Structure formats: C-alpha cells, structure tokens
Amino acid sequence: MHRIVYFISVLFFFLSCTFQSTVSTNNRYTDFPQVQELKAKTIQLDTALFRYPFRIHASDNKAVVLDLHGTDHYFHAFNYPEFHYLSSFGKRGDSPEEMLSAENFRWSGRDLWTLDANKSELTELGLALSGDTLLRQEVVKLDKEILRALDFVIYEDSTFIIPDYTGDNRFCQVNSEGKLLRKFGTILSANKEALENSRPALAQAWRSFIDYNPRKGVLVAATQLGEVLEIYNLKDSTHVVCIGPHGEPEFQIAEGYGIPTGIMGFGDVQVTDNAIYAVFQGKTFKDIMESAKQGNKLPDGGQSIYVFSLKGEPLRKYVLDRYVHGIWVDELQGIITAMDVNEDEPIVRYNIP
Incomplete structure (x- = not known):
C-alpha cells in the first residue's frame, strides 16, 4: 500500500468530509411498491467444502x-x-500466519483484505502469479481503542471504516497502520435509559452489517436486530435512516450485555451503483425458542431481499424460495448469488427480473 496515496487520501478526508455536520432524515416504510418471487438455481460444485458458508x-x-x-x-x-473450485486459504489455527476467527473480507482491486476479530487484525492478500490462490502480503494490527471489530469496509483505498461497539459513536475511521483517526455517527435510539447508562449493551443490540460503494460514496449499515437501515453519503454528508415496521432493535440488559427480545433483522447488505440490497429475516426470538423447545429448527437465514434506492426509498421486495445469508448482486449480468446454509449444495443463483 503506497504511503503517498495514504497521506493524500487522509488529507482529502480531513479537508472534505465533516461527518459531524450530517443532515439526518428519517424515512419510515411499511411496504414495497413491488413484490416479486424468485426461484433459485443450484450451483453444482465439483468438491465438498463448506460447513457454514456465510459471505x-x-x-x-x-x-x-x-x-x-x-x-x-x-x-x-x-x-x-x-x-469451479480454485483454492482454499485463511488457515484456521493460532500460529502467526493462521486465523483464530474470520468475520468478513473485502476485495480491493486484485487484492483481498480479511478481518480476524480474535486477533484484532486485518490481513491483505494478493493473487499469486498463477491467479488461482491468494498469498499474505501485509498484516495490520488494530488500535487497542477499537472494541472488537466485527465488520469493515475499505475507504479511499488506504483507510478503513469499522463499526464502533463502545456505543459512543457509530463508526471508527482507521488508517492503513491500524491507528484510530476519528469516530463519527451516533446510535439514533429512542431508548434514553440505554443511551445514558448502557451504551455498550446498546451498541451490541445495534450491531449492523455494513457495505460501502466508493464510486457513489455511500456507506450503509443494516441492523442485525429490528429493522433499521442507515445510509451515509460521504460525498455530500447526508444521512438517511430507514425504519421498517419492526422498528429499532429490542433488547434487555443483563449483566452489562444486551439480550435480544424482538426479531432477527437484516442478514447482509450490498450497495451497488444503482441500489441497496439487504437480506431480511424477520423471525422473532420467541418463535425461535419455541421451535427449539419442540425439537424443530427454523430455517437459517432470510427469505426476503429488500431493495432500496441510494437515497433510502423502498423500491421492491424479492421473496425467495430459499433461506439465505450472504448475497452477491451482479447487476451487469442480472444475477444474485446467495448462500443457503440449510442445503448440502449451498450456492444458489437468482435471475434479477
């Protein structure tokens, strides 16, 4: 990673982005103007690999x-x-070149960054000359002020944005060496008691999956509980909050931890050049626990993909014939590839109408 690019991008960041001055607007939605059913095509793999394909x-x-x-x-x-299978990497283990955990990963051109929360580090890998495997190039240890990073995106090619789980802010801005530059955003909860007395528990309940589109400058956070989608436009400093029928995350506080009591919300989110795609679950924890008591396990994942405009307007809802977690939306080819952990052949594909 070139240091010149890093210093230019950091200078540009401080001169042009003032996150504190964002204009926040709320966009409550109850339904989508279009609802379409999609039928999956299973991708037949030539080898058995997965236990829980997530992203x-x-x-x-x-x-x-x-x-x-x-x-x-x-x-x-x-x-x-x-x-067609090429290779496996990110070996599980506790040696210096192995991973204790894996939360997410992001492409950056031909390079790939991975996040290990247990080691609190980001690792950059590059494609080998053969083009069929990825090799370790750089390891970035995260600042000790960052509380257990569970997701990340790459910003301006040389810095990272990571959710803040202290509850003080929404995100951390981190440089290429892992040093915390600044924090921005706030948890827009109506729970005043939690805001005043239990911010870490509130941050746990508001854990969100995030994605960023550098061409549009749009950062999106979708709550794992409840039904809140936040859209930060880092180019014009606008902030839109989309709140669905299930509202903000519901939880109880026990020994300093946030215990979920409402619903499982969003499961993944992707920002393309034209729209925001988010997997939605909607299963209540009450139903999940009752099914478990009866010896019945509810399908894992969400059966809906919500589509919003880049300004937060609800466009359409896709109703799937599978329950999925991670998705990859390829608008150019008109397909959505999804991960169904409930099946032996977990990779499925949907054609976008």
Whole structure:
C-alpha cells in the first residue's frame, strides 16, 4: 500500500468530509411498491467444502466464499461466474500466519483484505502469479481503542471504516497502520435509559452489517436486530435512516450485555451503483425458542431481499424460495448469488427480473 496515496487520501478526508455536520432524515416504510418471487438455481460444485458458508464477494473473474465454521480454512476461492473450485486459504489455527476467527473480507482491486476479530487484525492478500490462490502480503494490527471489530469496509483505498461497539459513536475511521483517526455517527435510539447508562449493551443490540460503494460514496449499515437501515453519503454528508415496521432493535440488559427480545433483522447488505440490497429475516426470538423447545429448527437465514434506492426509498421486495445469508448482486449480468446454509449444495443463483 503506497504511503503517498495514504497521506493524500487522509488529507482529502480531513479537508472534505465533516461527518459531524450530517443532515439526518428519517424515512419510515411499511411496504414495497413491488413484490416479486424468485426461484433459485443450484450451483453444482465439483468438491465438498463448506460447513457454514456465510459471505460471498466477487471481483472480475474471481469469487471468494467465507465459511464461518470452516474446519481447516475460512476462505475458498472459485472462478466466477462458473464456480469451479480454485483454492482454499485463511488457515484456521493460532500460529502467526493462521486465523483464530474470520468475520468478513473485502476485495480491493486484485487484492483481498480479511478481518480476524480474535486477533484484532486485518490481513491483505494478493493473487499469486498463477491467479488461482491468494498469498499474505501485509498484516495490520488494530488500535487497542477499537472494541472488537466485527465488520469493515475499505475507504479511499488506504483507510478503513469499522463499526464502533463502545456505543459512543457509530463508526471508527482507521488508517492503513491500524491507528484510530476519528469516530463519527451516533446510535439514533429512542431508548434514553440505554443511551445514558448502557451504551455498550446498546451498541451490541445495534450491531449492523455494513457495505460501502466508493464510486457513489455511500456507506450503509443494516441492523442485525429490528429493522433499521442507515445510509451515509460521504460525498455530500447526508444521512438517511430507514425504519421498517419492526422498528429499532429490542433488547434487555443483563449483566452489562444486551439480550435480544424482538426479531432477527437484516442478514447482509450490498450497495451497488444503482441500489441497496439487504437480506431480511424477520423471525422473532420467541418463535425461535419455541421451535427449539419442540425439537424443530427454523430455517437459517432470510427469505426476503429488500431493495432500496441510494437515497433510502423502498423500491421492491424479492421473496425467495430459499433461506439465505450472504448475497452477491451482479447487476451487469442480472444475477444474485446467495448462500443457503440449510442445503448440502449451498450456492444458489437468482435471475434479477
């Protein structure tokens, strides 16, 4: 990573972005103007790899899948869109070059960044000359002020944005060496008691999956509980909060921790050049617990994909014939690739109407 690019981007950041001056508007929605049912096509793999395929990101002719509970490796690379297996990497273990955990990963051109929350580090990997595997290039240890990073995006090619779980702010801005530059955003909760007395528990309840589109300058956070989607335009400093029928995350505080009591909300989010796509679950914790008591396990994942404009306007809802977690939306080819952990052949594909 070039230091010149880093200093230019940091200078640009401080001169042009004033997160504190964002204009916040609320956009409450109750339904979508269009509802369409989609039928999956299963991708037949030539090898058995996965235990819990959770995330997928593609770049050019490569796709990588994160196996959250991988036995030997966390990541598996395929050619795209055919999905012929290429290699596995991110070996599980506690040695310096192995990973204790894997939360998410992001492409940056031909390079790939991975996040290990247990080691509190980001690792950059580059494609080998053969083009079929990725090799470690750089390790970034995160600042001790950052409380357990569970997701990240790459901003301006040389800095990172990471959710803030102290409850004081919404995000942390981190430089290429892992040093905390600043924090921005606030949790827009109506729970005044939690805001005043239990911010870490509130931050846990408001844990969000995030994505960023550098071409549009749009950062999106989708809450894992409840139904809140936040849109930060980092180019014009606007902030839109989309609140659905289930409202903000519901929880109780027990021994300093936030215990969820409402619903499982969003499961993944992606910002394309034209729209925001978010997997939505909607299962109540009451139903989940009652089914478990009866020996019945509810399907894992969400059966809906919500589509919003980049300004937060609800556009359409896709109703799926599968329950999925991670998605990759390829608008150019008109397909959505999704991860169905409930099936032995977990990679499925939907055509976008």
